[in-house]
Amino acid sequence: MVWLVNQQVVPRGRTPIWGVAFLCWLFIMLFTPKIPLSYKNHLYADMRNFVGVPNTLNVITNFPFLIVGVLGFVLCLGGGSFFNIRLRGELWGWLLFYGGIASVAFGSAYYHLRPDDNRVLLDTLPMMIAYSSLFSSFILERLGERIGLCCLFSLLVLAVLSTTYARTFNDLRLCMTFQLIPCIAIPIMTFLFPPKYTHSGYWLWTVGVCILAKMEALADMKIYRANNYIISGHSLEHLCSAIAPVLVSVMLMHRSCRFPRLAVASRISADEELCEISSPVLSALRWIHKD
Numbered sequence: 001m002v003w004l005v006n007q008q009v010v011p012r013g014r015t016p017i018w019g020v021a022f023l024c025w026l027f028i029m030l031f032t033p034k035i036p037l038s039y040k041n042h043l044y045a046d047m048r049n050f051v052g053v054p055n056t057l058n059v060i061t062n063f064p065f066l067i068v069g070v071l072g073f074v075l076c077l078g079g080g081s082f083f084n085i086r087l088r089g090e091l092w093g094w095l096l097f098y099g100g101i102a103s104v105a106f107g108s109a110y111y112h113l114r115p116d117d118n119r120v121l122l123d124t125l126p127m128m129i130a131y132s133s134l135f136s137s138f139i140l141e142r143l144g145e146r147i148g149l150c151c152l153f154s155l156l157v158l159a160v161l162s163t164t165y166a167r168t169f170n171d172l173r174l175c176m177t178f179q180l181i182p183c184i185a186i187p188i189m190t191f192l193f194p195p196k197y198t199h200s201g202y203w204l205w206t207v208g209v210c211i212l213a214k215m216e217a218l219a220d221m222k223i224y225r226a227n228n229y230i231i232s233g234h235s236l237e238h239l240c241s242a243i244a245p246v247l248v249s250v251m252l253m254h255r256s257c258r259f260p261r262l263a264v265a266s267r268i269s270a271d272e273e274l275c276e277i278s279s280p281v282l283s284a285l286r287w288i289h290k291d
Contacts, residue, residue: 037117065101069103082253138186
């Protein structure tokens with residue numbers, strides 16, 4: 001009940017938030033330089049080949065995505081009871097999230113076998129679908145099912161448009177902004193809007209892991225040199241990014257509604273109202289039966 005009351009208060013703050021997000025996007029697109037696709041983006045620190053597999057470590061470090069994605073998807077198909085998913089809209093969001101994570105394994109592995117501009121979109125799009133589903137599931141939890149589903153559809157469309165824009169106009173700004181926004185918005189919204197479930201701190205841990213993974217990717221060669229050329233920063237990015245869905249899965253397994261007693265009280269009051277409404281009807285039926 002408290003959560004539902006909070007949702008009625010939220011609309012006053014939504015417009016400024018989305019307005020700020022749009023202004024930030026507009027600023028990036030108008031005042032930042034174009035980021036073109038370049039062959040340098042496909043030159044990674046560790047390009048060693050083992051057992052005949054090109055860029056071996058960059059390829060096989062995608063395997064954890066497949067394990068977590070498939071397991072999460074299968075458990076969600078069971079109706080979401082294992083993950084304490086209570087709303088149908090939530091189920092759709094988490095299904096797409098785990099499906100996107102599993103697709104990252106195939107898309108990223110395929111790309112790293114022969115990195116080029118054509119294959120990189122197969123690496124980027126599944127990741128953006130996973131980001132879209134994760135962010136919309138967070139919004140659904142904080143702002144309500146209708147807004148969450150609207151965001152899910154909108155973000156999925158935007159993910160496809162961003163990758164199409166990157167390939168057509170040779171500009172990565174939309175894709176990079178798309179992946180950056182959830183890492184900024186989730187921590188801010190965590191403190192602005194009350195959660196429906198417990199264990200909401202896992203959202204912050206997940207964002208922290210995602211940011212750490214991006215930092216490892218930026219320090220690809222430095223990390224590779226620091227550990228005596230054992231594993232590169234990009235391979236560590238894959239492993240670190242795979243921890244994010246694991247943290248989300250732990251949250252889903254252990255979370256519960258924050259106000260169970262109030263929910264039970266609301267159901268009891270609803271039953272009492274139903275009894276009060278139905279009692280005149282039952283009296284009338286008894287009177288007819290006597291006649």
